[in-house]
Amino acid sequence: MTAMPSEDFEAAYETLAMAIDSAGPEREALFLTRLALVLGHELGDIAVFRKAIRTALEGVAE
Amino acid sequence: MVAACGLVDMRWQSELTGIDARADDVSLGVASPAGDYRLEADYVLAADGARSPVRSQLGLRMKGDNYEGRYVIADIRMDHDFPTERRAFFEPSGNPGGTVLIHKQPDNIWRVDYQLREGEGEEEALREANIRTRVGAILGDISHDKAWELEWWSIYSANTLCLDDYRHGRVFFVGDAAHIVPIFGVRGLNNGLADADNLGWKLAAVLNGEAGESLLDSYSPERRGATLDVFANATKSTRFMTPPTRGWRLAREAALSLSLKHEFPRGLANPRQMQPYTYSQSPLTPYPQRDAGFASGSVCGSASPNARLGDGSFLLDRAGDGMTAILFCDGAPNAEQTALLAQLGKLDRRLVALVVARQGSAPATGAIADADDKIAGLFDAQPDTFYLLRPDLHVAGRWKAIVADEILRTAALCLGKPMP
Numbered sequence: 001m002t003a004m005p006s007e008d009f010e011a012a013y014e015t016l017a018m019a020i021d022s023a024g025p026e027r028e029a030l031f032l033t034r035l036a037l038v039l040g041h042e043l044g045d046i047a048v049f050r051k052a053i054r055t056a057l058e059g060v061a062e
Numbered sequence: 063m064v065a066a067c068g069l070v071d072m073r074w075q076s077e078l079t080g081i082d083a084r085a086d087d088v089s090l091g092v093a094s095p096a097g098d099y100r101l102e103a104d105y106v107l108a109a110d111g112a113r114s115p116v117r118s119q120l121g122l123r124m125k126g127d128n129y130e131g132r133y134v135i136a137d138i139r140m141d142h143d144f145p146t147e148r149r150a151f152f153e154p155s156g157n158p159g160g161t162v163l164i165h166k167q168p169d170n171i172w173r174v175d176y177q178l179r180e181g182e183g184e185e186e187a188l189r190e191a192n193i194r195t196r197v198g199a200i201l202g203d204i205s206h207d208k209a210w211e212l213e214w215w216s217i218y219s220a221n222t223l224c225l226d227d228y229r230h231g232r233v234f235f236v237g238d239a240a241h242i243v244p245i246f247g248v249r250g251l252n253n254g255l256a257d258a259d260n261l262g263w264k265l266a267a268v269l270n271g272e273a274g275e276s277l278l279d280s281y282s283p284e285r286r287g288a289t290l291d292v293f294a295n296a297t298k299s300t301r302f303m304t305p306p307t308r309g310w311r312l313a314r315e316a317a318l319s320l321s322l323k324h325e326f327p328r329g330l331a332n333p334r335q336m337q338p339y340t341y342s343q344s345p346l347t348p349y350p351q352r353d354a355g356f357a358s359g360s361v362c363g364s365a366s367p368n369a370r371l372g373d374g375s376f377l378l379d380r381a382g383d384g385m386t387a388i389l390f391c392d393g394a395p396n397a398e399q400t401a402l403l404a405q406l407g408k409l410d411r412r413l414v415a416l417v418v419a420r421q422g423s424a425p426a427t428g429a430i431a432d433a434d435d436k437i438a439g440l441f442d443a444q445p446d447t448f449y450l451l452r453p454d455l456h457v458a459g460r461w462k463a464i465v466a467d468e469i470l471r472t473a474a475l476c477l478g479k480p481m482p
Contacts, residue, residue, distance in 0.1 A: 033316035041326045 081106070081119050083231050105265065106233045109254070114239035120230055124242065126223035126293070131161075131304030133175045133245075134187055134217050136197055140172060140210035150303065150331065152318055156199035161303050163245075164204065171213060174200060175245070177304060184217055220244035220300045222293040228282040234261055241289040246299035249292050256339070257285050263383075263453040267477065272384070272411070277478030280346050288339035302331060340364040341456055346476050348459070348468075355462035359442035366455045369437045371430065377416065377437060378455060380430075384412025385458070385473055386451040390443040393419050394426030399446070402466050409473050412453075420445055452476050 004012065023031035040049045064070050073094065080091035083106075090101040108116035117124075148165035156162065160177030167173055174197055178187050186192060193215050201210060224241035228234060237254025261281050267273035305311040317327040341363035342350055350362040360367050369377040377388075387406055389399055395417060403415045419425035421435045432438055441449060446463045450472055459472040474481050 029312055030315055030319070033312050034320055037313075037316050037320060037327060 078110075078115050078119070081116055081233070083120060083233050085231065088232050104232065104269075107236050107261065107265075108233055108239045109236040109258070110239050112238040112242055114235070116233065117225070117235065117239055120233065122225055122230060124223035124225050126221060126242075127297075129220035129222075129244065129297075129300050129304060130306040131300075132178045132182075132184070132187075132217060132219045134178060134193065134196070134215060136174045136176075136193055136215040137167070137171050137213040138174060138197060138201075138210045139170050139213055140201075140206060141170060141208065142166075142172065142204070142206055144172075144204060151200075151203065152314070154200065154203045156201070156203040157196065162200055162203075163303075164200075176200060178217075188215070188217060190215075218245070220246070220296075220304065222296060224286065224289050224293075228257075228285055229278065234265075234278075234281060236261065240285070241292075243289070243292050244296045244300045246296060246303045249296060253288065253292060256288060259454055260285055264478075267384075267453070272477065274478030274480075277476070279478075280344055284341045284344045284346070287341065287343055291339055338365040338456075346452065346458055346472075348472055348475060349461075352459060352461050352465075352468075356442045356460065359440065359460070360457050362457055362459055364457055366449065366451050366457050367440045369440050372433055377430070380414065380416055381451060381455060382412050382414030383453055384410045384414065385453065385476060386455070387413060387415045388418060388441070388449040388451065389415060390418045390420065390432075390438055390441070390445055390447040391423075391429075392445045393423035394429065398466070399464065402448075402464060402469060405466075405470055406473055409470065409479065410477055418443070450476075 003009075019031065019035075020028050043049055043052075064072060073092075076092050076094040078090060079093045079098070082089040088103045088106045090103065090106065092099055092101050106116070108114055110116055144164065144166065146166045148163055151157070151162040151164070153159060154162055157176045159179050161175075162177070163173075163175040165173055176196060178184075190212070194212060197210075197212065221242045222244065225235055228236075228240045236257045238250060240257065241253065243249045243253065261278075264273070264277050264281060268275055268277060301310055302314060305314050314330075317330045320327045321331070340361060341347055342361065344363055347363040353361045366378065371377060378386075385406070387403060389395060389403065391399060395403065403413075406415070407413045417426065417429040418432050418437050419429040420438060421432055425431045430437070438444070438447075441447065441460075443449075444462070447461065448464050448469060449460045450458045450469055452458045458476050459469065461469065471481055
């Protein structure tokens with residue numbers, strides 16, 4: 001799998017930040033969970049999904 | 063059915079007062095309005111339910127897990143054209159914060175299960191007036207504004223519990239007496255029937271003197287294996303129906319809300335209803351490595367495939383009540399194949415041999431002509447391929463090409479007999 005070009009990745013970052021704001025504090029967890037399920041489904045690879053979960057959880061989980 | 067069967071003697075209003083399970087027989091104490099008496103038995107099948115008195119009198123305990131969430135279960139009578147399938151409602155307005163299940167039963171009875179909120183007391187929840195209010199609100203959600211009657215109610219929480227061994231000497235535990243499964247996925251009664259089916263043919267063969275007692279040793283590993291498989295699936299369903307933590311709740315809310323517009327998360331709500339279990343770890347399935355010779359077909363221990371024949375009947379209509387051999391060949395069995403079938407016939411006098419002749423060969427008398435090699439395709443067979451089926455039509459073994467001593471050994475195991 002090839003990583004996103006940095007320009008696109010910057011756009012992804014901005015899109016995500018704005019989407020979290022439009023979901024609002026009450027619904028941001030739901031929004032992010034939905035996003036993860038949609039991305040996981042599109043990814044179509046449980047090993048890559050698990051790796052992504054590990055990377056994102058690192059330093060966050062106690 | 064029971065009344066029509068001359069072999070069954072129904073004794074109502076009888077209570078088991080004691081059980082003495084000995085090496086050679088079992089003695090039961092029975093109390094009845096006509097007086098107390100003892101009942102002597104060669105074998106006892108304890109199908110006496112989740113609170114099995116036989117189980118407790120023998121001092122046996124089930125082990126396993128309890129899950130979050132308690133449900134009130136209420137049977138009501140009403141006229142409704144709702145579909146017969148079970149419907150799940152997640153956090154409906156009639157039961158905020160909980161799950162509701164509704165399904166139809168015979169005679170206009172509908173079963174409504176609703177999850178209690180955390181902190182709701184059982185005593186309060188089981189007061190008739192409270193049940194009527196709650197069920198009324200739930201029926202409002204499905205737009206039922208006509209009359210209904212409350213028939214029966216109870217309370218339960220999801221458990222996966224089972225005995226370590228479904229056999230205790232000459233006593234066998236069947237159904238809820240052996241295992242308790244969560245209701246999500248209609249597995250309770252179905253697994254009880256599968257237990258009875260499994261034990262039925264084995265016990266019949268032993269009692270008829272056609273099989274050795276060691277055959278009965280396979281009941282517990284086979285059916286307990288099936289229970290553990292059910293537990294794994296039921297645990298998934300239970301976590302979806304009653305999410306135990308914030309993480310599970312959030313993931314479910316995400317999946318359910320996406321399901322409104324998208325197909326892909328919908329399968330997560332699938333209650334994974336019963337499938338026939340594959341007895342692959344069974345002592346009666348000694349050569350699972352022979353599956354490696356096949357690219358498809360049904361693996362050792364699984365329910366056999368079936369094929370529609372040219373005349374509209376099915377291949378397995380011809381199977382017997384003993385072992386069934388399916389031999390694929392060119393027209394007629396050769397000398398080696400004929401000798402094997404004869405030896406199998408000596409082991410099991412009920413043996414039925416189905417000979418399937420490949421397309422283009424001249425089928426021998428009694429052989430099944432395989433038009434377009436359709437049957438061979440289903441079984442991934444070539445000439446000399448052999449399937450040995452148990453009386454319950456599960457595959458005891460399969461060989462891409464015959465290995466006579468392995469086939470005979472498998473048949474002997476399925477009959478609890480020493481090696482021929």
